[in-house]
Amino acid sequence: MVALSQSSATVRDKYEPVIGLEVHVQLLTRTKIFCGCSAQFGAPPNTNVCPVCLGMPGALPVLNRRAVEFAVLAAQALGCQVRETSIFARKNYFYPDLPKGYQISQYDKPLAEHGHIAIPAPGGDKKIGITRLHLEEDAGKSLHEGFSDSGNSSYIDLNRSGVPLIEIVSEPDMRSPEEAYEYLTRLKEIILYTGVSDCNMEEGSLRCDANVSVRPRGQEKFGTKTEIKNVNSFRFIRQALEYEIDRHIEIMEEGGKIHQETRLFNANEGRTYSMRSKEEAHDYRYFPEPDLLPLVVDASWQAEIAKMLPELPEARRKRMVRELGITDYDAQVLTSSRLLADQFEQAAKAARNPKRVANLVQSELMGRLKAKGLEIEQSPISMKGVALSADLLEAGIISSKILKDLYDKAFAGGEDFPSVYEREKPQQITDTAALEKMIDQVIAANPKQVEQYRAGKTAVIGFFVGQVMKASQGQAKPELVNELLKKKLG
Numbered sequence: 001m002v003a004l005s006q007s008s009a010t011v012r013d014k015y016e017p018v019i020g021l022e023v024h025v026q027l028l029t030r031t032k033i034f035c036g037c038s039a040q041f042g043a044p045p046n047t048n049v050c051p052v053c054l055g056m057p058g059a060l061p062v063l064n065r066r067a068v069e070f071a072v073l074a075a076q077a078l079g080c081q082v083r084e085t086s087i088f089a090r091k092n093y094f095y096p097d098l099p100k101g102y103q104i105s106q107y108d109k110p111l112a113e114h115g116h117i118a119i120p121a122p123g124g125d126k127k128i129g130i131t132r133l134h135l136e137e138d139a140g141k142s143l144h145e146g147f148s149d150s151g152n153s154s155y156i157d158l159n160r161s162g163v164p165l166i167e168i169v170s171e172p173d174m175r176s177p178e179e180a181y182e183y184l185t186r187l188k189e190i191i192l193y194t195g196v197s198d199c200n201m202e203e204g205s206l207r208c209d210a211n212v213s214v215r216p217r218g219q220e221k222f223g224t225k226t227e228i229k230n231v232n233s234f235r236f237i238r239q240a241l242e243y244e245i246d247r248h249i250e251i252m253e254e255g256g257k258i259h260q261e262t263r264l265f266n267a268n269e270g271r272t273y274s275m276r277s278k279e280e281a282h283d284y285r286y287f288p289e290p291d292l293l294p295l296v297v298d299a300s301w302q303a304e305i306a307k308m309l310p311e312l313p314e315a316r317r318k319r320m321v322r323e324l325g326i327t328d329y330d331a332q333v334l335t336s337s338r339l340l341a342d343q344f345e346q347a348a349k350a351a352r353n354p355k356r357v358a359n360l361v362q363s364e365l366m367g368r369l370k371a372k373g374l375e376i377e378q379s380p381i382s383m384k385g386v387a388l389s390a391d392l393l394e395a396g397i398i399s400s401k402i403l404k405d406l407y408d409k410a411f412a413g414g415e416d417f418p419s420v421y422e423r424e425k426p427q428q429i430t431d432t433a434a435l436e437k438m439i440d441q442v443i444a445a446n447p448k449q450v451e452q453y454r455a456g457k458t459a460v461i462g463f464f465v466g467q468v469m470k471a472s473q474g475q476a477k478p479e480l481v482n483e484l485l486k487k488k489l490g
């Protein structure tokens with residue numbers, strides 16, 4: 001890609017990338033899609049298997065109801081229309097980790113169609129269409145590494161064979177690697193909110209293939225596409241697409257031809273390699289699965305499942321901005337996971353000033369969690385603790401310096417904020433003479449507010465309390481200050 005990098009911007013400008021994504025998401029069912037074997041990740045190889053998922057002759061599949069419910073829930077969250085009757089189909093191909101010689105999937109009548117995901121774009125959201133969402137079983141896994149004889153042998157683990165998946169196919173609506181990245185981020189967020197998958201990419205619970213082509217800007221017809229398979233992070237997908245787009249452009253600039261093929265991304269080298277020529281749908285000889293009845297999800301079952309649908313991230317962000325008076329940016333950060341959003345909202349509602357809670361969570365809590373490599377559910381400071389600290393700060397009882405100090409102590413000792421505060425709270429000044437001196441100074445320095453107070457605007461007292469608290473570095477006893485102030489102001 002040396003040639004392109006030199007005149008990159010102008011050359012790239014002549015072309016428009018077209019990107020579509022296929023995402024496989026593993027459903028969090030206890031058992032596999034067509035048998036009772038455990039679907040849990042990480043068991044010793046070939047221990048979660050039975051005649052059905054080993055593809056023994058005569059073994060018959062029985063559909064897992066929970067897998068259907070999860071797939072429908074995901075489809076509803078993605079705005080898809082769920083088909084009342086969908087059909088399972090056999091996708092025939094040979095691979096060592098596919099003992100049956102076919103995968104049970106769905107083909108011309110998938111479970112759901114016509115959804116979309118909104119991604120942020122300059123000048124408002126952009127809708128990326130979802131062509132279809134269908135159910136299928138996973139294949140086993142070939143292990144090419146990690147054994148003493150891996151140089152000349154490969155091993156097969158069939159624990160994953162028959163684990164339920166949904167495949168979510170987008171329309172070719174994305175026009176840059178950045179849009180693909182945004183789409184995947186939103187998709188993962190929505191799926192995580194529904195709880196149907198943990199979307200753990202390291203464990204393969206979310207896998208992505210990208211189709212990309214390039215056409216001269218202004219041309220209607222799509223260029224020849226290549227597919228990039230099984231990239232295991234969103235960052236790498238963006239990188240792989242950037243590389244692949246440049247590769248297409250370079251070939252086109254030289255008057256060459258793009259070959260339709262499947263390519264693999266090598267993250268260490270940051271480039272893609274040809275793997276095989278791309279198969280077409282007819283290569284798979286799809287036909288309806290004779291061992292399974294049509295899948296019927298009627299309107300009443302769909303309605304039943306829809307009741308499990310949580311408030312989705314986008315709607316939640318809008319509501320939080322409206323109800324809690326926080327910024328779009330706050331809402332974005334605070335809804336990044338459903339748990340964080342739940343916890344934040346709980347604290348924000350318990351505290352006097354939700355915006356202050358939003359600030360504390362982002363500036364004081366999340367930074368410390370990140371530094372310690374902790375998740376929100378592992379935080380020593382509970383949301384109740386955050387709410388208390390926000391109120392103390394709001395009332396001027398502690399300064400932000402003291403708050404930081406108390407947070408540090410809580411994290412160092414793995415202790416919640418309320419108990420650290422009880423123990424460490426600054427000694428309160430109850431010496432009336434000392435307080436009166438501070439009050440006199442505050443009154444002398446703020447004649448305008450004194451006038452307002454005396455004219456009947458008694459709410460100004462809050463201002464004076466705050467000033468005295470500040471002067472005492474948060475160590476005055478607020479009730480006492482209040483009492484003394486009232487006396488002094490007459």
Ligand SMILES: [Zn+2]
Nearest residue numbers: 035037050053
């Ligand atoms: Zn099984």
